[in-house]
Amino acid sequence: MSRYTKEKILDLDRRHLWHPFTQMKDYEDRDPPVIVAAKGLQLQTIEGQLLYDTISSWWVNLHGHNHPELNEALIEQLHRLDHVNFSGFTHREAVEVVDRLRGFLPQELCRFFYSDNGSTAVEVALKMAFQFWQNQGFKEKTRFIFLENAYHGDTMGAVSVGGIDLFHRLYRPLTFFSYKTRAPYCLRCPDKPAEGFTLDAPLPDCSLTCLEALEGILKEKAVEICAIIVEPRLLAAGGMIVYPKEYLKGLWELARKYDVLVIFDEVATGFGRTGTMFAMEQVGVVPDIVCLAKGLTGGYLPLSLTVATEEIFQAFYDDYLAGKTFFHGHSYTANPLACAVAIANLKLFAKERPLEKGEPVRLHFQRQLRRLFGEEPYVGDIRYLGYVGAIELVADRATQKAFPVEARVGFKIYMESLKEGLVLRPLGDVIYWFLPLCVTVSEIDEILEKSRGVIRRVIHGLGGI
Numbered sequence: 503m504s505r506y507t508k509e510k511i512l513d514l515d516r517r518h519l520w521h522p523f524t525q526m527k528d529y530e531d532r533d534p535p536v537i538v539a540a541k542g543l544q545l546q547t548i549e550g551q552l553l554y555d556t557i558s559s560w561w562v563n564l565h566g567h568n569h570p571e572l573n574e575a576l577i578e579q580l581h582r583l584d585h586v587n588f589s590g591f592t593h594r595e596a597v598e599v600v601d602r603l604r605g606f607l608p609q610e611l612c613r614f615f616y617s618d619n620g621s622t623a624v625e626v627a628l629k630m631a632f633q634f635w636q637n638q639g640f641k642e643k644t645r646f647i648f649l650e651n652a653y654h655g656d657t658m659g660a661v662s663v664g665g666i667d668l669f670h671r672l673y674r675p676l677t678f679f680s681y682k683t684r685a686p687y688c689l690r691c692p693d694k695p696a697e698g699f700t701l702d703a704p705l706p707d708c709s710l711t712c713l714e715a716l717e718g719i720l721k722e723k724a725v726e727i728c729a730i731i732v733e734p735r736l737l738a739a740g741g742m743i744v745y746p747k748e749y750l751k752g753l754w755e756l757a758r759k760y761d762v763l764v765i766f767d768e769v770a771t772g773f774g775r776t777g778t779m780f781a782m783e784q785v786g787v788v789p790d791i792v793c794l795a796k797g798l799t800g801g802y803l804p805l806s807l808t809v810a811t812e813e814i815f816q817a818f819y820d821d822y823l824a825g826k827t828f829f830h831g832h833s834y835t836a837n838p839l840a841c842a843v844a845i846a847n848l849k850l851f852a853k854e855r856p857l858e859k860g861e862p863v864r865l866h867f868q869r870q871l872r873r874l875f876g877e878e879p880y881v882g883d884i885r886y887l888g889y890v891g892a893i894e895l896v897a898d899r900a901t902q903k904a905f906p907v908e909a910r911v912g913f914k915i916y917m918e919s920l921k922e923g924l925v926l927r928p929l930g931d932v933i934y935w936f937l938p939l940c941v942t943v944s945e946i947d948e949i950l951e952k953s954r955g956v957i958r959r960v961i962h963g964l965g966g967i
């Protein structure tokens with residue numbers, strides 16, 4: 503019996519720990535669930551309660567928790583090589599990940615740089631894009647363009663290209679200046695407010711004025727811009743905003759026209775979450791750099807990759823004294839344990855073909871979202887893509903008026919969901935499901951039915967609707 507009883511864990515946690523994205527005072531009079539085990543889609547608390555991991559443990563888990571093949575790969579690797587620095591050494595595990603991943607990526611993306619989380623993958627991409635131009639003598643190309651509502655991580659480079667005021671505004675004095683362009687947020691489009699729900703963002707007679715805003719910046723500033731960074735098809739932390747393929751295609755074309763690089767941040771969208779291995783496949787364009795993390799190890803261990811074209815790589819390849827070296831690296835770069843699990847993850851994709859098999863499940867998920875939430879008076883928008891679904895809660899559906907911030911509707915729903923065996927962690931007043939690829943039709947039904955019950959209860963408790 504461990505001396506870390508539930509009471510002791512919670513007491514030590516309250517006295518000494520500081521959790522991410524959490525106002526610790528919110529836990530003054532309530533306890534966070536203590537998780538002791540996980541299997542498949544469920545987490546188990548210390549009291550034995552089961553919770554559906556409806557957000558895939560912050561968007562990382564793909565094949566379920568405690569997966570026998572991923573477990574086995576990790577255990578086996580432990581007997582061989584734990585870790586070694588990756589500058590000046592290489593190992594089979596790092597090479598095999600890349601070898602297998604090449605089969606899933608466009609062939610132009612052929613140079614792989616390891617780091618250990620999504621934010622660092624983005625930092626690497628930003629520095630690479632910047633130095634690509636510097637190494638070739640384009641000294642004035644130093645700025646980035648990012649989207650309103652974009653999220654690329656919490657390190658300062660990533661924050662500099664972050665577009666969510668709540669998370670990023672305070673830190674502006676610490677960041678480098680970047681140009682913000684309008685988001686393709688169809689529900690709140692100033693030129694053509696959405697009629698009906700966004701769903702998977704088709705494009706009925708829309709002239710994409712959001713792209714005009716981007717071209718405006720490029721027309722005036724292209725000489726000083728090194729790259730545009732964008733999350734393909736889904737602004738995830740910005741509120742699970744699904745946007746039209748045409749926007750991404752247009753962005754890519756504009757980047758080509760004005761000679762700036764394109765960075766796709768597939769940290770959240772990669773590895774099947776949007777229904778294709780990578781979201782960029784849905785549009786058929788290849789960026790200069792792509793960032794991968796989260797699902798790379800199936801949700802087991804931190805590992806990330808920044809993948810570039812040969813053209814980018816060649817701009818750094820020279821005699822040492824030419825001063826073009828990419829000076830970047832982390833202690834745990836290409837950690838062999840994480841690589842071993844990444845290999846097992848990629849083998850599962852090749853062997854079990856979860857995306858092909860999962861199509862009916864995804865369609866069921868999307869149908870159920872429309873069926874269960876389409877008539878609810880508090881739902882301002884429904885949107886989905888692959889295994890990601892979201893509803894945007896509003897106080898008044900006719901005017902799309904939001905709930906007052908003080909009502910903390912999303913937070914209340916989160917708290918209530920835990921009691922019901924769900925993890926509905928909100929993004930403001932957007933409630934979302936970020937499901938793993940292994941989810942079944944019956945799990946979807948149970949999750950969505952329960953979710954609706956929780957949401958209704960909280961909203962009615964507010965006394966408004």
Ligand SMILES: Cc1ncc(COP(=O)(O)O)c(C=O)c1O
Pocket residue numbers: 561619620621622624653654655656733738739767768769770771795796
């Ligand atoms: C699109 C995107 N980029 C980057 C990140 C940062 O990844 P990490 O939390 O692993 O640093 C996230 C995290 O949610 C993300 O959604």
